[in-house]
Amino acid sequence: MKVLLIGGCGFIGSHVADCLVEHGIAVRIFDRRLEPFRDPLPRVEYVMGDLTDTAQVFEAMSGVDAVIHLASTTVPSTSNLDPVADIKGNLISAVRLLEMMRATDIRKIVYLSSGGTVYGIPTTDPVAEAHPLNPISSYGIVKVAIENYMQMENHLHGLQPIVLRASNPYGPRQGHGGIQGIIGTHLWRTARGEGVEIWGDGSIVRDFIYVRDLADLCVAALTTDTSGCYNAGSGAGASINDIVDRIRAVTADEPGINFDPVYKPGRSFDVPRVVLDISKARRDFRWAPKVDLKEGIERTWEWVKQTSRAD
Amino acid sequence: MKVLLIGGCGFIGSHVADCLVEHGIAVRIFDRRLEPFRDPLPRVEYVMGDLTDTAQVFEAMSGVDAVIHLASTTVPSTSNLDPVADIKGNLISAVRLLEMMRATDIRKIVYLSSGGTVYGIPTTDPVAEAHPLNPISSYGIVKVAIENYMQMENHLHGLQPIVLRASNPYGPRQGHGGIQGIIGTHLWRTARGEGVEIWGDGSIVRDFIYVRDLADLCVAALTTDTSGCYNAGSGAGASINDIVDRIRAVTADEPGINFDPVYKPGRSFDVPRVVLDISKARRDFRWAPKVDLKEGIERTWEWVKQTSRAD
Incomplete structure (x- = not known):
């Protein structure tokens, strides 16, 4: 089996690549x-190109049996600044990808959607896949539209899409741009002696x-003969203040490190609480998350320390 | 009050214009x-332009208090042929319209969505607004995305959108292009002595x-101080064969008229049955449909006969 891994050099993609190779x-x-953080992997083929360039994508699809699509040109917190760019960069490129898959008879795709934005403000806790989709950010609206085009291709042309509605991923190789991923951002800024800001009072809860x-879930989904939408989270909630406490704990004994976040006003697009019900993925893929928040933050901190020293 | 009526020269728009003037x-x-079928109305202002031309739309919005948006560049049966054109022509233009409304502080918009496509294959009968949105045509997917952008503007910036999920409208001034509107198409073709085709066995049920x-519902929605999504149908189902019977009845006594439809294979994107639950619109707008299918088809046939004779 050969897989085209779109966005395979990104934070999540790099781990999916490891997992596929294994x-x-x-x-x-x-x-x-x-x-940005590693040399190219020896047993992996790399094609550099832009997802909005149809010819490049079509060429890259030659000879593959399945596609994993993890790329996004936007993040939730900035997508509303330019929804038209969000639509052009993400929705249209995904629709073209599906058209090319149909033309080349590639049936299987794993697509990374967003459990934190497609549901909008959840009315249940935890949130299961059947919860109504009421996104209130362009990021979430575009993800819903892409999910719908995949369902349409399934219904009309036999595509086998698996949509993974991911919660908040964190861990080694998460960038430090500061626009997405509170854990990575806080650890990086702390390692560099920079201040850390929190939007709101720290009470909002996410599923990290x-x-x-x-x-592991992406690869389990790829190798299972099913299709549909699946929540992809830990199934457990942690508040921003919980994260702050854990970061304080792992950084407390480090010489010269001072972790002292500053609280700023909340953002209107931040949903108060999103925790995903992951029982469907557990059941259909015989998958379960293995690394809890304590261990995950410790591992991430070790990686940030090593990498920031090497900079 | 002054209203910008986008798509006001179309089939539905021409009746909304009459109603607003009244x-x-x-x-x-x-x-x-x-x-195409009437001279310009004396008390109405006309601006000719393209919805994808931001400058033209912005100019047309000057001095208006509200917007009714009825325009679409696609129809359900053809949208899947070119989903990217559907996204560019309808979704992006709607998003730009909302941005301009925010910039000029126009809060009220009535938007015509699609009760026949946004729900996908209904799991309840009739279908209420809370039914999950599982569209299986590009037309429906784009309508859902536009609805979501309107909800987002409501949540973040206080827009007051009313989304009307229309079922299958029919009546005088419906075109005879044959791509949308079985009643108008059949009556026109019959008046001209042309054959009529039916996709499938005629058992599929729609809400006409x-x-x-x-x-009337568009104007009631415009003049009510509320927002949200509303089904806009008759609340009653009729099969294609019911329509055939009624058309046969109104055309039976016409000299030289022969109505004899030919049945062809069904289309994969046709949902078997969609009847809308309209209790929410009845309650919130104190509105009710007044013209039943018998009277409506009679009126439409009279108009088709007169207009085709004048051609």
Whole structure:
């Protein structure tokens, strides 16, 4: 089996690539640039290109049996600044990808959607897949539209899509741009002696999943003969203040490290609480998250320390 | 009050324009071309332009208090042929319209969505607004995305959108292109002595609403201080064969008219049965459909006969 891994040099993609290689699955990565934190992997093929360039994508699809699509040109917190760019960069490129898959008779796709935005403000806790989709950010609206095009291709043309609605992934190799991923951002800024800011009073609750657990789920989904939508989280909630406490604990004994977040006003698009019900993925993929928040933050901190020293 | 009526020269738009004028509401129509079946209305302002041209739309919005958006560049049966064109022509133009409304502080919009496509294959009968949105055509997917952007603007910026999920409108001034509207298409072709085709065995059931009833609902929604999604149908189901029987009845005594439809294979994107639950619109707008299928088809046939003779 050979897989086209779109976004394979990103944070999540790099772990999915590791996982695919370990499973003996041939990998061709399609991404705009190489991984920032590692050299290219020896047994992986790399194609550099842009997902909005149809010809490049079509060429990259040659000879593959399945696609894993993890790429996004936007993040939830900035998508509303330019929804038209969000639609062009993500929705249209996904629709074109599906058209090319149909033309080349590639049936299987694993697509990374967003459990934190497609449901909007949840009316149940935890949130199961059947919860109404009421997104209140462009990021979430575009993810829902892409999910719907995949369901349409399933219904009309026999595509086998698996949509993974991921919660908040964190772990080694998460970037430090500061626009997505509170755990990575806080650890990086702390390692560099920079201040840390929190939007709101820290009471908002999210479902954080260790990135390798999410990567394992992507590969489990790829190798299972089913289709549909699946929540992809830890199934447990942690508040921002819980994260702050855990980061304080792992950084407390470090010489010269001072972790002291500053609280700022909340953002209107932040949903108060999202915890995913992951029983469907547990059942259908015989998968379970293995790394809890304590261990995951410890591992991430070790990686941040090593990497920031090497900078 | 002054309203910008986008798509006001189309089939539904022409009736909404009549209804607004009767209510003493000032109307500025924005459309690509004038009405095909009538001269311009004396008390209505016409601006010819394209909805994808941001500058033209922005100019047309000057001095209006509310917007009714009825325009679409696609129909359900053809949208899947070019989903990217559907996204560019309808979704992106709607998102830009919302951005301009925010910039000019216009809060009220009535938007015509699609009760026949946003729900996908209904799991309840009739279908209420809370039914899950599982569209299986690009037309429906784009409508859902536009609805979601309107809800987002409501949540983040106080827009007051009313989304009307229309069923199958029919009546005078429906075109005879043959791509949308079985009643109009069949009556036109019959009046011209052309053959009529039916996809499938005629058992599929739809909710047909007389166009003037839908226009009344648009204006009732505009003049009510609420927001949200509303089904806009008759609340009653009729099969294609029911329609055939009624058309046979109204055309039976016409000299030289022969109505004898030919049955062809069904289309994969046709949902077997969609009947809308309209109790929410009845309650919130104190509105009810007034013209039943018998009377509506009689009126439409009279109009088709007169218009085809004048051709």
